[in-house]
Amino acid sequence: MATLSLLTTRRVCKNFGGLDALTDVDFELPRGQVRALIGPNGAGKSTFVGTICGRIPPTSGEIVFDGQDITHLATHRRICLGIAYTFQITSVFSRLTAYENVALGVRRIHGSRWQKVHSLVMEALDRVRIADLAEQIAGDLSYGHQRLLEIAMGLGQSPELFILDEPTQGLAEGEIEGFKDLIRSLSGQTTILLIEHNMNVVMETAEFITVLNAGRILAEGTVDEMRHNQDVQAAYLGRD
Amino acid sequence: MEFGPHFLLATLEGALTAAVLALTAVGLSVVFGIMRVVNVAHGEFFMLGAVIAWFVSTTVGIHPAVGFLLALVVAPVMVGFLAIVADQLVLRRLDYDPERTIVATIGLLYCIQQVTLMTFGPDARPVIPPFNQRIALPWFELGEQGFQVTWPWGFGVTTYKLAVIMFAVIILVGLWRFLARSKFGLIMRATQLDREMALAFGIPIERVYAIVFGLGAGLAALGAVLIVPIRQAHYLMGGEPLLLSFIVVIIGGLGSIPGTIMAAILIGLSDGIISVFFSPTLAKIIATLLVAFVLVYRPQGLFGRRLP
Amino acid sequence: MRQNSNVVALHAGILASLLILFFITSAYHNGNLARIMVLAVFAMGYNFLFGYTGLLSLGHALFFSAGMYGLGISMHHLELSVLPAFAVALLFTAMVSAAIGFLALRTTGVAFMIVTLMFAQAGYLTILLFGKYTRGDEGFVIQQAERTLFGLDLTDPSIRYFAAFALFAASYLFIAWAVRTSFGRCLVAIRENEARARMLGYDTARHKFLALLASGVLSGVSGAGYALLFGYAGATFASVQYSILPLLWVLLGGSGTTLGPLIGTAFAFYLVDISSEFTSAYLLVVGAAIVFLTLFFPQGLAGEIRRRIAPWLP
Numbered sequence A: 001m002a003t004l005s006l007l008t009t010r011r012v013c014k015n016f017g018g019l020d021a022l023t024d025v026d027f028e029l030p031r032g033q034v035r036a037l038i039g040p041n042g043a044g045k046s047t048f049v050g051t052i053c054g055r056i057p058p059t060s061g062e063i064v065f066d067g068q069d070i071t072h073l074a075t076h077r078r079i080c081l082g083i084a085y086t087f088q089i090t091s092v093f094s095r096l097t098a099y100e101n102v103a104l105g106v107r108r109i110h111g112s113r114w115q116k117v118h119s120l121v122m123e124a125l126d127r128v129r130i131a132d133l134a135e136q137i138a139g140d141l142s143y144g145h146q147r148l149l150e151i152a153m154g155l156g157q158s159p160e161l162f163i164l165d166e167p168t169q170g171l172a173e174g175e176i177e178g179f180k181d182l183i184r185s186l187s188g189q190t191t192i193l194l195i196e197h198n199m200n201v202v203m204e205t206a207e208f209i210t211v212l213n214a215g216r217i218l219a220e221g222t223v224d225e226m227r228h229n230q231d232v233q234a235a236y237l238g239r240d
Numbered sequence B: 001m002e003f004g005p006h007f008l009l010a011t012l013e014g015a016l017t018a019a020v021l022a023l024t025a026v027g028l029s030v031v032f033g034i035m036r037v038v039n040v041a042h043g044e045f046f047m048l049g050a051v052i053a054w055f056v057s058t059t060v061g062i063h064p065a066v067g068f069l070l071a072l073v074v075a076p077v078m079v080g081f082l083a084i085v086a087d088q089l090v091l092r093r094l095d096y097d098p099e100r101t102i103v104a105t106i107g108l109l110y111c112i113q114q115v116t117l118m119t120f121g122p123d124a125r126p127v128i129p130p131f132n133q134r135i136a137l138p139w140f141e142l143g144e145q146g147f148q149v150t151w152p153w154g155f156g157v158t159t160y161k162l163a164v165i166m167f168a169v170i171i172l173v174g175l176w177r178f179l180a181r182s183k184f185g186l187i188m189r190a191t192q193l194d195r196e197m198a199l200a201f202g203i204p205i206e207r208v209y210a211i212v213f214g215l216g217a218g219l220a221a222l223g224a225v226l227i228v229p230i231r232q233a234h235y236l237m238g239g240e241p242l243l244l245s246f247i248v249v250i251i252g253g254l255g256s257i258p259g260t261i262m263a264a265i266l267i268g269l270s271d272g273i274i275s276v277f278f279s280p281t282l283a284k285i286i287a288t289l290l291v292a293f294v295l296v297y298r299p300q301g302l303f304g305r306r307l308p
Numbered sequence C: 001m002r003q004n005s006n007v008v009a010l011h012a013g014i015l016a017s018l019l020i021l022f023f024i025t026s027a028y029h030n031g032n033l034a035r036i037m038v039l040a041v042f043a044m045g046y047n048f049l050f051g052y053t054g055l056l057s058l059g060h061a062l063f064f065s066a067g068m069y070g071l072g073i074s075m076h077h078l079e080l081s082v083l084p085a086f087a088v089a090l091l092f093t094a095m096v097s098a099a100i101g102f103l104a105l106r107t108t109g110v111a112f113m114i115v116t117l118m119f120a121q122a123g124y125l126t127i128l129l130f131g132k133y134t135r136g137d138e139g140f141v142i143q144q145a146e147r148t149l150f151g152l153d154l155t156d157p158s159i160r161y162f163a164a165f166a167l168f169a170a171s172y173l174f175i176a177w178a179v180r181t182s183f184g185r186c187l188v189a190i191r192e193n194e195a196r197a198r199m200l201g202y203d204t205a206r207h208k209f210l211a212l213l214a215s216g217v218l219s220g221v222s223g224a225g226y227a228l229l230f231g232y233a234g235a236t237f238a239s240v241q242y243s244i245l246p247l248l249w250v251l252l253g254g255s256g257t258t259l260g261p262l263i264g265t266a267f268a269f270y271l272v273d274i275s276s277e278f279t280s281a282y283l284l285v286v287g288a289a290i291v292f293l294t295l296f297f298p299q300g301l302a303g304e305i306r307r308r309i310a311p312w313l314p
Helices: A044-052 A075-080 A097-112 A114-127 A143-156 A172-185 A199-205 A223-227 A232-235 B002-035 B041-059 B064-094 B098-120 B159-181 B183-193 B195-200 B205-229 B241-249 B257-277 B278-299 C003-024 C027-052 C061-076 C082-104 C109-129 C157-176 C182-194 C194-199 C204-230 C240-253 C262-279 C281-294 C300-308
Strands: A005-016 A017-032 A034-038 A060-065 A083-086 A160-167 A193-195 A209-211 A217-221 B134-136 B139-143 B146-150 B156-158
Touching: A005 A044, A005 A193, A017 A044, A017 A193, A017 A217, A034 A044, A034 A199, A044 A060, A044 A075, A044 A160, A044 A193, A075 A083, A075 C194, A083 A143, A097 A114, A097 A143, A097 C182, A114 A143, A143 A160, A143 A172, A172 A193, A172 A199, A193 A199, A199 A223, A217 A223, A217 A232, A223 B134, B002 B041, B002 B159, B002 B183, B002 B205, B002 B241, B002 B257, B041 B064, B041 B098, B041 B205, B041 B241, B041 C061, B064 B098, B064 B205, B064 C281, B098 C109, B098 C240, B098 C281, B139 B205, B146 C182, B156 B159, B159 B205, B159 B257, B159 C182, B183 B195, B183 B205, B195 B205, B241 B257, B241 B278, B241 C109, B257 B278, B278 C082, B278 C109, C003 C027, C003 C157, C027 C157, C027 C182, C027 C204, C027 C240, C027 C262, C061 C082, C061 C109, C061 C204, C061 C240, C082 C109, C082 C204, C109 C240, C157 C204, C182 C194, C182 C204, C240 C262, C240 C281, C240 C300, C262 C281, C262 C300
Parallel strands: A034 A193, A034 A209, A083 A160, A160 A193
Antiparallel strands: A005 A017, A005 A060, A209 A217, B134 B156, B139 B146
């Protein structure tokens, strides 16, 4: 069992000064799956992925990635193990070019093999369809393009686990369609954990859904199961 | 002299240093606490206070005391006004960016020093204290013939030094009450806590900053006027108070006024005591290393709370 | 790839013109240039930490004087010859830099500035404390007879010029190479947004430490070179002023550019040199220049050129 799942969390809790943001979160993500993590605002989704990639240390619990306990590992080491994270709030290097933004992530893996780096950077930019903007200063790009660049920075690292925190927020309709295509093209190769508010995107891309509510896992199941789950509808879908 | 009298004398000297240092450092502390500006030119404002005191007391030739008392008012006001001009011309235009203001105040430091050198000259000049009676102090000893009162040679203090210490205490207490009770004090604290919120409530931030910068510089100048009858005015005298104020502000917790005063007493006394018994250089090395280590391992200062 | 050839041509051109300047300028300017080249190494070291990594230190005089006294003491008191003395100086500076890096990098921003300032001040006072060996503010002279390398007399103006050039060229090429490696690019990423660089999997603490180490050692190279070529070591070079000067040079020339430190050092040197011909108040000119530049040219001379004319400028 354990070898099949790429990421496992056991009884993860996070307490912010008396406030329980996460309570006993047991979570299992099989290799290769596209998983959506949904839930109302303040449910603890960003906190949860924060504990996975090391931005937020959990108060208690255990996090295992690829068979290795990473609960107390420094952030950069987790990233080196193959976790990529795209920020909810766009966090590109705004004074560097789009190319350099992606190249920074690629170079961490491939060092000074310039040819290899170049082709991987262009491939990542191409996949989000902004290859023509490579030489632009990231801060000058439109908001939507910065979101796509953020995704390309993750893609460039060819991660084992790709965590996307509300990637479609602020994207135009056409760009959202492109994003869905991108996720479909990645499925099978990359394990994806997708935090998403846009239910349309979730229904069309995810294979499996976990619903978080008030810091606890409310329900888990396939897209169809979730669509008909009473609790989920009450807590979340019903409000949409 | 025996150890006992020697020690008491060192403590008195230390208290004097502490008094002047507290004034200067509180000036630096309010500027940092409220504006988040590290004013490297603070020591030059101190020096200007001393130099202006010399100009005032020598031009007003009635009686040394009159000149000095006039300087006690004129020097801080002039220096404060100069600081406000510097704030309006330079700091405000840099948007109070922490790094760029450091560099700009370094530039100010050079300008002030050079202008002083060209007008005041390279010599150290004394200012006559308004009064200066010497009080010999007795020492009590338990000798072979029982309890004895002796008058060790050189063991004494001047009335002026005692007056400086008292005056500094009065000013600091007054300032503290002013900041705690007055409307302006409230506005200052609001600005310190949350700049954006203060702006939203219609507090004229830029005017508050200008006044705070003027107030900080004025306090340094006041400290200098008090010390200049004891240590002469010189165009390079700003370096040491700058460094010591830095030390005090950091140990006291950046931006905390009670902490700053406590640290000034600690540093002033220990500086006085250590430099009487050891070399003053060693005392300074210990003090600077102390600051560095406090910042590395306890950035909120010895007496402060966490930075907001 | 056209930009690459531009960069290579620029580096070659800078080094070549420094060589040519030797033959076309007077002995007076030769002496100045030798001094500028040695001090520019200091500025380049400073720029590596400030301009590329984004760490503003106010204590680099400590590293400069560590190199200066490392060489000075080993030649003057231990009677070592030039090469071993230089090695001692480098080793000593590296140790000092590592210690400061270990301690000061626990802080950031304003605290980092003040911590470095305090450590440098403690270093300066330590030099004064051991005045018996260091001769304090007065300093000591390294005898002309001792300053020979491979039988060459380093006090000879021409040989001194080329020795200074060699130090400069080696440091310049090192920087030009380092900032193009993935290590150097990561430093820029740390400058721009350290948290994001960490989220790309970089060990930013290690990168910052190595950047400080390299920066400190380059400053030490400059200090040792200065003591060797100009035959003097003194406590003034450890004072706050010498921590502020490299910051000034880098800001004048353009931080985060390869060329900026050289331009800034030369500009400041001749600013003082020329203004002191007209007025004794050269500090006023320097002070006003600093204020003026922070107000109107926040990117420095080379930085403005990069922004307006040549975005490829390294």
